[in-house]
Amino acid sequence: MRFGGRVLLTAEGRARVQDVTGTLDVSCPAPPMGAWVLVDGEWNGVEVVGTCEVLTAPHGPFPRPGGDWPSFQDHGGRRLELLRQRALGRRAVRDFFDQRAFLEVETPAAVPSPGLDLHLDAFPVAGANPPRWLITSPEYQMKRILAGGAQRIYQLCKCWRREELGAHHEPEFTMLEWYRTYAGSEEVMRDTEQLVAHVARALRDGSTIIPGKDAPIDVAPPWQRLTVAEAFRVFADVEVKDVLPDEERFFRILVDAVEPQLGRVRPVFLTHWPATMASLARLHPDDPSVCDRFEGYLGGIELCNGFGELVDPVEQRRRLERDQRDREAAGKIAYPIDERFIGALEEGIPPSGGNALGFDRLMMLVTGAETIADGMAIPSARL
Amino acid sequence: MADTTDIKKGYKMLIDRTPYVVVDYQFVKPGKGQAFYRTKLKNMVTGAVLDRTFKSGEKVEKADTEERAMQYLYQEGEQYVFMDNETYDQMRLTGDLLGEAVYFLLDNMNIDVMLFEGRPIGITPPTFVELDVVETEPGFKGDTSSNTTKPATLQTGLTVNVPLFVEVGDKLKVDTRTGDYVERVKV
Numbered sequence: 001m002r003f004g005g006r007v008l009l010t011a012e013g014r015a016r017v018q019d020v021t022g023t024l025d026v027s028c029p030a031p032p033m034g035a036w037v038l039v040d041g042e043w044n045g046v047e048v049v050g051t052c053e054v055l056t057a058p059h060g061p062f063p064r065p066g067g068d069w070p071s072f073q074d075h076g077g078r079r080l081e082l083l084r085q086r087a088l089g090r091r092a093v094r095d096f097f098d099q100r101a102f103l104e105v106e107t108p109a110a111v112p113s114p115g116l117d118l119h120l121d122a123f124p125v126a127g128a129n130p131p132r133w134l135i136t137s138p139e140y141q142m143k144r145i146l147a148g149g150a151q152r153i154y155q156l157c158k159c160w161r162r163e164e165l166g167a168h169h170e171p172e173f174t175m176l177e178w179y180r181t182y183a184g185s186e187e188v189m190r191d192t193e194q195l196v197a198h199v200a201r202a203l204r205d206g207s208t209i210i211p212g213k214d215a216p217i218d219v220a221p222p223w224q225r226l227t228v229a230e231a232f233r234v235f236a237d238v239e240v241k242d243v244l245p246d247e248e249r250f251f252r253i254l255v256d257a258v259e260p261q262l263g264r265v266r267p268v269f270l271t272h273w274p275a276t277m278a279s280l281a282r283l284h285p286d287d288p289s290v291c292d293r294f295e296g297y298l299g300g301i302e303l304c305n306g307f308g309e310l311v312d313p314v315e316q317r318r319r320l321e322r323d324q325r326d327r328e329a330a331g332k333i334a335y336p337i338d339e340r341f342i343g344a345l346e347e348g349i350p351p352s353g354g355n356a357l358g359f360d361r362l363m364m365l366v367t368g369a370e371t372i373a374d375g376m377a378i379p380s381a382r383l
Numbered sequence: 384m385a386d387t388t389d390i391k392k393g394y395k396m397l398i399d400r401t402p403y404v405v406v407d408y409q410f411v412k413p414g415k416g417q418a419f420y421r422t423k424l425k426n427m428v429t430g431a432v433l434d435r436t437f438k439s440g441e442k443v444e445k446a447d448t449e450e451r452a453m454q455y456l457y458q459e460g461e462q463y464v465f466m467d468n469e470t471y472d473q474m475r476l477t478g479d480l481l482g483e484a485v486y487f488l489l490d491n492m493n494i495d496v497m498l499f500e501g502r503p504i505g506i507t508p509p510t511f512v513e514l515d516v517v518e519t520e521p522g523f524k525g526d527t528s529s530n531t532t533k534p535a536t537l538q539t540g541l542t543v544n545v546p547l548f549v550e551v552g553d554k555l556k557v558d559t560r561t562g563d564y565v566e567r568v569k570v
Contacts, residue, residue, distance in 0.1 A: 166410025
């Protein structure tokens, strides 16, 4: 038999060699620790007897502390296993959308305006003329594709957000974003719950029960729908209208009292956000004090943020100009308004719904990983 | 002045003139909302744990604490007397500041004393200390099973669960973080 592998243990006249399928003991003149070798010999029922040709020998000690071998191989090859799961997850996402006649698209990573949300900060692209920033979401460009006549589109792409780092945040992460025309929040929430169940079944032998962070969660549709007002009443005993317009207090209550309770056993959609937090969502068709926006929560963790999209160019420009003023007032850079995006709305987009879902968080929840970085090949801390 | 980017496990900060140490923290940020740091803080004087959420970028005040190597001299009534190994200054701490640590104090032991604005607020005993057994039921000869245990009282008054072979007069290694028996020390 002949196989390539890495030497993990050596003793007088023998070596233990690991290849992608497992480890084998080889009786041969001992190669250096950590060497990549080509084994050629006969299996005698206990070990391979033969030769062990050194292909690459490591410089320095093996395993190297903080090196890539331990990063991928420690804890029984945990990171490698999570990468395999991630590959399965990406395939499941594509299967799901392809089966539903969504077109997979790619849009630029460096754009003229990264979005004007007060609390999102973008990485500038050094040396770009005219100025460019890395996307915080592919939203503007995907909506232009809707104006161009596509009816259902999706994209799995990298996004970048400055100063976001924690168990559920990385400055560079993977976003799954999709849009469908002739739809609002409700249709997109149905996409979301079916998609997550589909991914769970693909990775968990047909089961919709995923490990979650602290406790298992059954992601089978339908998910619970809860309005922001109801959630604040139930979990914080306050009325949203009494909290606003103090947005800091709103988010403090959301983060401290509401979010940790959401989706502990089954996922929850938090719907009917205050109209002032509409971002790129339309106002709710039935109640203009709230907007047609939802967030999905699993185990207290926000998984996605979706809208019945705002397609009115006049209202959209008004909101972006207000966002620019808010950013300036907060001492932040006011990114330009993306005129081609406004132009697309002026050309006309049918009523549409869309969702932005953190793919790394989905993988974390479905695989039971501790952090989103665990499921990344090379997270920011290892660059 | 420090801000929330300084927050990490073990960071010591001042809240309402009281020093707290960060025992856990999490970066949280609602998708379209502002960022927060959710923290679990331990009051360095009382040991009480507090949950507190800071807005990202919020200023925090670093606690002016200092750990000094001292020697425990003796107990005098309710007070425990320590001497600074460098300055030879003596400091008196009351039992309530020491908490569980009193069970690990031996005369002339070297120990780290935590000072806050120059005042002692607590001590950190060595991770392992060796204490004599002063009271325990006699064991059975030859019984070396480690699954069964019995209580033993040590010279400082601490009670630990020990294997049956431990006898009065034995010296035991104890983990001061958990108060658990580790092993019998060969004499």
